[in-house]
Amino acid sequence: MWMDTKPEVKGANRRQTNTIQHVLNGLLLFTGDMRHLDKYMQDKLFVLQLAVGALRGVTMVILANNPLSGALILIALYWTSPWMSLLGALGVLASMLTALIIGQDSAEVTAGVHGYNGMLVALLMGALSSAGDWYWWLLVPACLGSATCVFLYSSLSSVLDRWDLPVSVFPFNTVIILYLLCTGPNNPYFPHYPSLPPGTLDPNDTDLVPAEVMRGVVLGVGQIYACEELGPSFLILGAVLLYSPLLLLHALLGSAIGILAGLSMAVRHECLYSGLLGFNGALGCMSIGGLCFIFNWRTHLLAIACAFFSSYVDIALGNLLGTVGLSASSWASTIIITLMLLLTGSLATYRIPSDQVMAPEHNRSFRLSWKSGKVTEVESTDVGCG
Amino acid sequence: MWMDTKPEVKGANRRQTNTIQHVLNGLLLFTGDMRHLDKYMQDKLFVLQLAVGALRGVTMVILANNPLSGALILIALYWTSPWMSLLGALGVLASMLTALIIGQDSAEVTAGVHGYNGMLVALLMGALSSAGDWYWWLLVPACLGSATCVFLYSSLSSVLDRWDLPVSVFPFNTVIILYLLCTGPNNPYFPHYPSLPPGTLDPNDTDLVPAEVMRGVVLGVGQIYACEELGPSFLILGAVLLYSPLLLLHALLGSAIGILAGLSMAVRHECLYSGLLGFNGALGCMSIGGLCFIFNWRTHLLAIACAFFSSYVDIALGNLLGTVGLSASSWASTIIITLMLLLTGSLATYRIPSDQVMAPEHNRSFRLSWKSGKVTEVESTDVGCG
């Protein structure tokens, strides 16, 4: 029996194990959704709550929900370009303040749900602008566009709620396309680069460079924030890892699938290298793989299929919108994810209700405990309220 | 005490005041929704009921609902061009008769709800036709297009009713765009002018003429009926005034906002002068400012925001549809108004249910009495049916 061994050594060992366990548990506190932070913040200043909400909002762009990840992402943006990080932060704040002003549910605002669309609008306006960095006039459409997202979010949620669908980035996609259409290609005040269809044949295309393609896989995740540099993209990947390792795997997998899809359609190599073809696949893959569906091998295959669908639809929309110089932004993944959430049949049983979506790891354990809990419920049916 | 003063003078004064009061009350009978007319018409000839419904339908284009305003608008159209007034009247009648034939609710038909889309289709076909006035063949598509609106109206209402949304001018916008697409730019039977994107740079543009811009504000309201002359536009403004002064203010405000939005996007000056950029703003502003929402300072600000949204979306759609020579007609305001009606949060509490929308002044007093009525209801809960 173990009681026979030297107790003081055991105790020391146990204490050491406890410490490691403790530190690990402490570290784990900073991963996932950090729901405990909400409880801690409840009685803090409203401005602080908003700040945490804003950081959460920053990560919602990449389907995560963790304030520390948000801080990492802001650092990554600052690393790419201080001007872009200013725009991004401004976009989050403008849309959150608008949400407060027009009387949206303040719990929703401090949870950050009104931030990510605004951030994306501001970031993309900056990325597509051909007026260069620090063109201060751009702050006007950036703020107004971010504010508009709140109205769209609120309106669309009335419709989509009927099918328990998230509003996702529909507002961002709508506002950015309207902004680009509104300003047109040769606007004297807000000029922007026209987008080229990915399917255009490029006579300068040489043989494919494998290293560049590998780089494109990583950049594909960075492109979700319109970030086209390797270092910051790795930092963004780190932010995803902090939230959920499973999500990170799906992000890279989806991005790679996007590039595969692009290769099969012979798109311009530039699109592959820059990661522009990867981010819709990444978003599609992340969304289905563990986040909106319980993770198992069937939903994993569905996530792969979703990544392919998103990528092909992105190429299709890119070719269509490119004829009038518009970018397809993330329309493809947004539409495909919405359709996947509407699936009927046996796959629908793995779907997690929109208001219970958390980190994939948590979703999985929650469902398992819920399943065993169901058995308990059935047994204790005379005691419970069921 | 006033009893001491000469009673006969008092009586005379009072009688005079009474007369003025009486006349004013009599005049007030012709303003607003004129609901009392419906009661009076109940046992009259069906043809007369239809005629009143048609006049109501004419005003519904501009979000009013008053047969006298309808007569004024028809006069304004006749003043601009007898051919256009013929087309407009024919459009109203064609769609109302179709509604009767396909068995739509006859109460709805006599209320005029099936008239305004048909009228707009016929008017726009005339305005965009390049075959000149009195091209009799145009009556065929005008009648058929107006009739089609009824089918669309009925179908769309099945869907939109789920969210208590009005069908609004969606049928008109759909039919006119399909007509333009169907006939194409060089049709030998039904030629029409292609539309230019408002964002096209015009090398002939000189400095802005303030007087012309002011004129554009008024014309913006006239353009709702495709009317581009100052006199008739003023008459149309008068028709709005007859229905509701508050609506008139919002119409002019919205039209001015539309021109501001145009200036900020550097559109062609011609669009500003002709009022083409004003009418979406006007419709958006009227709709939210008092009509679909109770009028107060918050909804007034929302109406201004809605006018800006409508105008910018109109420029965006104009630039997009202009690439294939199509006009954006009133898509922008129709979509934006629909989205605004879907808003959630504290703003939604001011919304008036679709079937209770009346003149802004009436809406306001109704809500106030309803609010005080609610208190009474709570007090008398043991007597009432509540």
Next chain:
Amino acid sequence: MWMDTKPEVKGANRRQTNTIQHVLNGLLLFTGDMRHLDKYMQDKLFVLQLAVGALRGVTMVILANNPLSGALILIALYWTSPWMSLLGALGVLASMLTALIIGQDSAEVTAGVHGYNGMLVALLMGALSSAGDWYWWLLVPACLGSATCVFLYSSLSSVLDRWDLPVSVFPFNTVIILYLLCTGPNNPYFPHYPSLPPGTLDPNDTDLVPAEVMRGVVLGVGQIYACEELGPSFLILGAVLLYSPLLLLHALLGSAIGILAGLSMAVRHECLYSGLLGFNGALGCMSIGGLCFIFNWRTHLLAIACAFFSSYVDIALGNLLGTVGLSASSWASTIIITLMLLLTGSLATYRIPSDQVMAPEHNRSFRLSWKSGKVTEVESTDVGCG
């Protein structure tokens, strides 16, 4: 009295009549929906059930539902081109297998509802491909595209079910347009012919040849399967006749209306001769005339109106999508049929619920018996559960 005549002759006559009656009844078993076959197949091998379902799926493209018609249509396709029949069969099977794999209701799969969209996708990919017959690489997108239809079907049904609308060929139309956009006009792997807008003026157009136009009416029905030859088109018409003579009449009527609509818009003569303008009208007319609505003179007129709407919308969409080289496929009829099913008012009372739609002749007799049944129900209200 007839009892006085020779009984043995009578008996022979009666026996002969009985035999004819018997044979006719036997033949009637092979028409209409052949629901009795389902009962017979219930305990047969699953593969056999799938085969019958696949044949049913083949006919659902043309709104019929009869395995023998399906076999006839496959023969017609083989007659046109063995390559096309291979593609069509592969498309049906790929989508049915996918439906089984992703866990769709297996009763639905064996009923064939997951087959027709996949078949159309594969057929159209073949018909639009400019790589010639037996280009084996085409099987990859054909299979993947067909599989994608199942996902779309499942997702769209979640939304459309709210209004009891059929998913119809929305998945096919979406997938084929995305495929064409994705591959673009000059794809090195999957090249395809660009579509020309029907409204383009053709300087080579000579006078209209009436015989060719008559031919176009028949080809219009064949074009539903992308079949442009007269013999196979007649065979397809035979397949429709086997299912329901009333449907055949509406198919030819609709196709003729499509050509009339084309003439009124002065489209290229080539579109009239090839039947490309007829098939949307045919689908619209068939759908409303007896299939989704009880057949009577009012719905017959509605079917004619629907054929005109479908044809004009097809020309409009063809002109729009043709500017980027896309084909309008059957978007027009699909949208118009959906809108017709949403109609309110007295016409809506003739509508047959989506899950009870059968051959027009059956629908009619069913409704008559249901009507008389209702009377019985009212009488026996104390016995029944009503």
